[in-house]
Amino acid sequence: MQKLEEQIKLLVELQGLDAQIIKIDNTLESIPHVIRKMDENFKGETAALKALEAGVKALGLKRKEKEGELEAKEGNIKKYQSQLNQVKTNKEYTALQEEIGRIKADNSLIEEDIIKIFDQVDAENKKIEAEKELLKRKEADIGVEKKKLSDEAERAKKEMEGLKSQRLALTARIDKDILKKYERVLKSKDGLAVVPVINDSCQGCFRVMPPQVINEIKMNEGLVFCDNCTRILYVEE
Ligand SMILES: [Zn+2]
Structure with a gap:
């Protein structure tokens, strides 16, 4: 992988x-x-x-x-x-x-x-x-x-x-597992599965993410989902 x-x-x-x-x-x-x-x-x-x-x-x-x-x-x-x-x-x-x-x-x-x-x-x-x-x-x-x-x-x-x-x-x-997760969210969330976090807020639901979530994303150890809208989060470079 x-x-x-x-x-x-x-x-x-x-x-x-x-x-x-x-x-x-x-x-x-x-x-x-x-x-x-x-x-x-x-x-x-x-x-x-x-x-x-x-x-x-x-x-x-x-x-x-x-x-x-x-x-x-x-x-x-x-x-x-x-x-x-x-x-x-x-x-x-x-x-x-x-x-x-x-x-x-x-x-x-x-x-x-x-x-x-x-x-x-x-x-x-x-x-x-x-x-x-x-x-x-x-x-x-x-x-x-x-x-x-x-x-x-x-x-x-x-x-x-x-x-x-x-x-x-x-x-x-x-990766097949990642793809499966992505497609599940895509289906349930009207075609928007991956969203950036901008100014600490999820761009899918605009909820402000706590600092530990943002750290978690930056660590790149696993997919991080928005607690609120379940979309996959990433941080733009
Ligand atoms: Zn969200």
């Missing part, structure tokens, strides 16, 4: 590599999430557009219904008008005239409704066109963004390969 001093140096180096590996791992893990989120958003917006289109379709049906109603009522007016020539009494004549007047009043309301529907359809169609344009642009943007992310993932994977082989070479030089 090499001198402990040397081993600590290797651990510090390993910690640097592991920090990079963890960072790249996080990037690689986050990329699919980012892509999924973009796809979900786009899907939501596409659904909103479909809902607008369905709304316009429903308005069209409503318009047709009103037009049918109008046509039927116009037919009734014609029928009553032809009956006007056949009635025998003034009273009947007046009653028919009044009925015709009522239907005409109804019809002008229906006509107003139809005009309103036309206006609504116009407004909705404008919204739909704007939304379609927006979605087209977004789709293009998403395509660009996805390409960027997949390039980034590719780069990260390559970098990771390099780091992993560096790590392999480095760990081969570290």
Whole structure:
């Protein structure tokens, strides 16, 4: 076994590599999430557009219904008008005239409704066109963004390969027991296992270390762990 001093140096180096590996791992893990989120958003917006289109379709049906109603009522007016020539009494004549007047009043309301529907359809169609344009642009943007992310993932994977082989070479030089301890702390302490003591305080948890702990580190006789956060301590030269 090499001198402990040397081993600590290797651990510090390993910690640097592991920090990079963890960072790249996080990037690689986050990329699919980012892509999924973009796809979900786009899907939501596409659904909103479909809902607008369905709304316009429903308005069209409503318009047709009103037009049918109008046509039927116009037919009734014609029928009553032809009956006007056949009635025998003034009273009947007046009653028919009044009925015709009522239907005409109804019809002008229906006509107003139809005009309103036309206006609504116009407004909705404008919204739909704007939304379609927006979605087209977004789709293009998403395509660009996805390409960027997949390039980034590719780069990260390559970098990771390099780091992993560096790590392999480095760990081969570290004592197995020491490595085991290091990896245990690395796992339980969010990827930070080896920390310097600066101004007497552990740089993992910032607790001030008693002088005997600092002496112990300087003696280089064995790994020294922070009492508080359990990380491996060293003193920078
Ligand atoms: Zn600590």
